[in-house]
Amino acid sequence: MEWDSVHSVIERKTKHRDIFVPAQYVQLIQDARTKSPYKVRYIDHTFFRDFSTIREYASIRPGRKSGDPTVVDLRCLENLPSKEIHWKLRYTNDWNEQLPSRRRPHHQQSTTLDQLSPLYQSVLKIMSDKFKDLQFLKQVILQDYHSFYDNLTH
Secondary structure (H helix, E strand, O other), X not given: OHHHHHXXXXXXXXXXXXXXXXXXXXXXXXXXOOOOOOOOOOOOHHXXXXXXXXXXXXXXXXXXXXXXXXXXXXXXXXXXOOOOEEEEOOOOXXXXXXXXXXXXXXXXXXXXXXXXXXXXXXXXXXXXXXXXXXXXXXXXXXXXXXXXXXOOOO
């Protein structure tokens, strides 16, 4: 699988290297492949969006009663622009029509990621115990990286 190859290349690059802060991973991943470098996006709390306001289906279970197929029996789902979801229990089967009607009322237009509100209003805090442990680890971390650990919110 393609992602196994990606992970393998990155893992080889990280072996026998000291990594002190997350930003070093970004640089390492970008440099892992020279011909066509991986694209890396360093994200923060503003990246995450609140999807709890989007409610289309109460369930994607293809059956309704006992003995009918359940979610774990699904092999394929097809999301259509019409907001219908077709499904298969086997890869070789034809697509089954829409899932049984468990659709929640939909009162709004389609939502884009930009329209969703942020999930977090500020950087998440780490527990005080973890902060203390990280401060203790600074004994073996190069001085240049201490400010990263000093500025963690706790």
